[in-house]
Structure formats: C-alpha cells, structure tokens
Amino acid sequence: MKISELGEFKFIDRISGMFQDLLLPGYTGIGDDCAIVPYSSEEDYVVTTDMLIEDIHFIKNRIPPEQLGYKSLAVNLSDIAAMGGRPVGSYLSIGIPAETEVEYLDAVMKGYHDLSQKYQVQLLGGDTTKSEKHLVINIAVIGTCKKGHARLRSMAWSNDMVCVTGYLGDSAGGLEVMLHQLPETKDHMQLIRSHHLPEPHINEGIWLAQHPEVHAMMDVSDGISSDLVHILKASKKSAVLDLDMLPVSDTLKNVATKHGWNVDKLASSGGEDYVLLFTLKAGNFEKTNKGFRATFGRDLFPVGEINDEAGAEINWIKNGQQIFSNQHGFDHFRT
C-alpha cells in the first residue's frame, strides 16, 4: 500500500502506537501541537517541529525569501502558542541545493531573525546540508509553559463553546490571489500578506492558558473543519459549527464577492490562518472576551459548540439549518 492511500493521520497513528511502550510519566508525546517535557517544579518545556519543502509548502519564486524565513518560524511559534507556551529557542535544519545564492539565504535568515527578535527566541542550533533539488527547512522550537497550564486537544468538555482568536480564510484567500495571478490591489496584497506573514498568537495563547475556563486548544493550520476533528477525536466529542459565525475579514468578503469565491469554503476548509482554536466552558464567553478585549484590543469569535455525540463529527449549520457533515480539511497525502 502506498502512503497516499493510507493518508497522513493513519500513518501518524501507526507510529504513535508503535512507540507507546517507550513513553515515560510526565511526558506527553505524539498527538498535540507540542510534546511536553518536564522542566522545573513550576514549568514544563513544550517542543514542536515542522518541515517545509519547496514545491510542496512553498514555491520559491512566489514567496520573497524574507517572508519564507519569517513564515517557517511563525508556523512553529504558532504550535507553541497553541499549548499556551512562551518560545525560548529554535533549531534550524536546512537542506540547500548547491546552486542557491547566498544572498537568497541571507534574506531567508533575515526574516527568520526579525520574527525571532520580536518574540526573543534564540537560535540554538541546527544542521546545514546539501539537497539534490529542493530547499528543505525543518525547524524545532522549544518553549516554556507553567506546569499544568499546557492545553491539550483532549481537554474539551461537552457544552464548551468553540472559539477562535482571529479571522479565518484570509490565508486561503491569499493563496487564491497568487494561484490566479490577480493584480496587486491593496486588498489582494493584504490577503497574500496573511498567507505569507501569519502572526503567531503567542501572547494570546499564554493569556488563554492562564484562564481555567479555557479547555482544549490548538492552532488552525489545516483549516478549522480538519483541525477541530483532532480535538473531537482526542476528547471523544462531536461539535456543531455555524458557518455564519465563522469570522471573515471585510477584505476577504470584498475580494470573494468580486471574484465569486465561496467564502464559507475558504473560512471552513482553508488552512494556514494560524489563529488559535479553543473550547471555552459554557457560560464564560462574555467574561473571557471582556478580559481578552481589554488585553488585546479585539474580540474572540464564538463559532459553535461541543456535544457528547460519538464519532468526532462536525455538524455544520447555515441559516439555522444543518447542511453537511465532516467537511474535511487538509491531508498532505490526499489533496
């Protein structure tokens, strides 16, 4: 059987099962945005790693090198944010075709440095090697998290409200703009910017993890319709999500209207927004949102509710009517 038939998540399940025998108490392994590694009596380390491969995750002449460096780190910082952690250091492995210009790499590293500086993340090590054809970037990030504060995907309760910390679909919109080579209008450029320069919600994640009414948390990397399923599976729950409640920016609305794009699809299945997706104890939205707004100057967005149904299903609602189930997102080997 080929990996493309098995799929990414079943392959991960296989590996996870195979290595279960080696897992020690105090450690959390495969299955969350980060692994948890014991640190002191007050803190744990959270560790994540992500690989980006040319022509799969990025096309070299479509993303400026500074933005590639920035984004490569940002997607990892977003995983730290999803646990409620604070990033401390990164490790960069880079596989480089021999013909690559040093100036190109310098620019990649400048973007990487700029974001590192913004969140005071040290570059602690890595590996530099030749690649036959494609540029390959693997980053691992280590962060700290107050003991017991890390939010796992398995922590959702029934009746929790499902919330996100920012707009959905802008990044997918930016990808559409690039794929269709649309002109460089202000709106188009802003969507591309969302796709290339996502802001990791580090401070938002730390803030949310300080609030006990925040239960499960992860980041939106593959699209909410795919990502939420991971929470539902880990928590043995299902959910109802309302398409009309998915937060969509005015920019995306404008551009989508102009080009006849399906905004619901972009917001529900588009990936790479890197906002946080979390579940909030029922009855807490107003209070939590007030504190969030006071700290960050913007609102949280409620988008649905967790329930006790089996099967880890998402029931989608539009105009008060159920419309379809399990609109799946991204599987690296199946799309």
Next chain:
Amino acid sequence: MKISELGEFKFIDRISGMFQDLLLPGYTGIGDDCAIVPYSSEEDYVVTTDMLIEDIHFIKNRIPPEQLGYKSLAVNLSDIAAMGGRPVGSYLSIGIPAETEVEYLDAVMKGYHDLSQKYQVQLLGGDTTKSEKHLVINIAVIGTCKKGHARLRSMAWSNDMVCVTGYLGDSAGGLEVMLHQLPETKDHMQLIRSHHLPEPHINEGIWLAQHPEVHAMMDVSDGISSDLVHILKASKKSAVLDLDMLPVSDTLKNVATKHGWNVDKLASSGGEDYVLLFTLKAGNFEKTNKGFRATFGRDLFPVGEINDEAGAEINWIKNGQQIFSNQHGFDHFRT
C-alpha cells in the same frame, strides 16, 4: 555568490553571528554537537538536530529501510553522546514522496524503534508531510546532562592528548565496498554494517564526561581531519596527529590491502564512524584508559597532541616525519 562557493561552515558562521544578539545566559547555541538548555539545578538539557536527504545522505536502494531508520537516529544520538548526555526523547519530521510504500516506512520505523528501545529514547513528536521527489528525514533529540558535565569543543588545553573511542575508516571502507559493488564477503559486509549501523557511543560519552581530565569532546562524523579542526578553532589551538596511531580494524586493513586502498586516507578523512573524539589532560592516558577498559572491555586510542600554535592547523606525522598539513574532511557543499 552561490552557497557551493561560500561553503557550509562559513554559512554557519554567518548565521551564528547574526543571531548572537538573542542568546541568553545559561544557554549554549550554535557551534557544538548540541545546544545546552537549562533544566534543573543538577541537570541541563542537550539538544541536537540532523537532516538526512535521499540521494545526498543515502541512496534508497543501497540501504535497507530498517537500517536507514536506525542510522538516522544513531547519528543524532551520537551528537548527544559527544556532549556526555543521555538521550531522553526524539522528534521525527519526515517528508515522504506520495508513491512511497507504507511497508517501506514501517520498516524504517522499526529500525528507528529498535535503537530507541536500546537506549530508552521516547518518540515525543514530529511532523509528517509530502515531499515532491526525495525522502527527507529530520530528527531532533533532547537529552540530559549533569550540570557542568557537558563537553564543549572549546575546552581543549595545550599538551592534551587527542584520543578516540573506536576504529576510524570502517564506515568509509563500507561506502567504498558499496560504490564498487564488491561481492558480499564477510569482511565486506562487516564494513557495510559499520557504515549503516554505527553504534552511538552514549555510555562511553557519559563515562568520559564524568572524568575531569577529559576536556574537549565531539563525535567523528565528517572525518577526524575535519572534525578536529572544529575543536582547534573553538579552543584556539593546533595539533599534531600521527597517521600511524589512527586505530584501524583488521577487517579494513585486510580489505584495503586486497584492493589497494589508501588506509591512511580512509582513517583520516573518511566520515561517519561516530566514535568519540576527545582531548585528555597530559599524563592521564594510562589511568583513564584503565578505567575505560574496566568498564567497556576495550581500549581508548591516543592519536596525537594539542599544542599552542595559532591557526587551528593539524600537522600530520607518518614514520616520525611531518607529511602534510590540514588534510581537510567533508564540507557538504564542496565535495
């Protein structure tokens, strides 16, 4: 300028300089086998990462998948060993071409699991993604090390003896056997085994790090003539190495004699032996070796001496005569 003109190590120097501003006290960043990250009052974490790319580091039909999985982890464990650390957990990022058979990947993971089990290393996380053409494996390993025990490349003293913990050149010999497609004799297979299944010297590293007379340490991955230069640069020293003292296995001697190979070259410049290379305070060899032999049932090998000369040069001796300087080893972009 192309990366192939600049070279691997100058590129690393550039990055290292660029990120110096972000490094915090208590952390050791780029430039050693592992980064050091604070843990408790008694221990530090040591972290390393290595990337292996198909057709650069391995050829898919030349190494059985189980051995590929084993070796990918082994080279990382060797970096932990080089610091005197004990591995605790690994993170595996894997980029997989869509046509890859799941059975192949299962075998890779079996080899990875076998070595994980041997040293009780947990698989804590990772990333699975599609690759356009080449299989890409990136591993990060975290280990623990008693506070102050980690051995850095900068710790060599003048008059230190340079030592290694095992044979040199077997792995390079195995590569020659494969490149020339020599018949599957017992000797040939043993050299290939050294190339595919290197034993990380974890316990040796922990033992050596407990001895204060052991100063600088690293592992032999690119060949001693290249690796020792890193110690010399970091310690601002030079060295005299004696080609006749490089430990060479009887197997390699036999095979080399038969095929007219230059054993000195294989032992001095061949990479991937993954033995430990360390410097030992003058006058301590007999005592330290006695303890090493009592623990591991085999001897350490002295191969030369550190001196105060500038320039990080290796002066090679053969038959008591200086023969050449700075026989360099492996640079990923220059060979």
